[in-house]
Amino acid sequence: ETGVTQSPTHLIKTRGQQVTLRCSSQSGHNTVSWYQQALGQGPQFIFQYYREEENGRGNFPPRFSGLQFPNYSSELNVNALELDDSALYLCASSFGTGGRHTEAFFGQGTRLTVV
């Protein structure tokens, strides 16, 4: 157990809808990263939040957005869902200070199905 929890575990949405996924980071961690993992592929980096600010982003469109709260939990929001957004969404947390971060620990993921 990593102490990183994600909710919900499974979700089914209709194309065009919006979805919010949630992540609680491990105690003491102040950095959260989000990844998308399509079936049969490795996880792909979406973005990272450090002390409530986005400080890194992968090749994902603006309809993928996020938030980090003062308690360092985080949300991933996806607007205008497309069928290709069906994937396992993973959250990872780490502790950063002075530009250095510990290794990242992952949650169990949210399985999103878009129909």
Place this chain on the structure above:
Amino acid sequence: DAKTTQPPSMDCAEGRAANLPCNHSTISGNEYVYWYRQIHSQGPQYIIHGLKNNETNEMASLIITEDRKSSTLILPHATLRDTAVYYCIVRVANQAGTALIFGKGTTLSVSS
């Protein structure tokens, strides 16, 4: 794109050592080698990381060649629960905003 090359699959008998190779010929001097594994439909699990010296923890050992162009993850006594996809990743050490870039990894199958 991932900066590492791994064999797509490997087999190992239960109780034997599993040696998983990784090539990272373009690794930079300030990049570490990280290993994660992912058991089916679960989140990736951190295993170990290193810069140039060999590292060992309770899960595995990491052997990095002197030129740092390749490494080997060793599971000393593989069990059925070690069946997973193993990812070798290189990244600048713990830099803010630096993502983990996953390739396709090696699927390790441990059988009795």
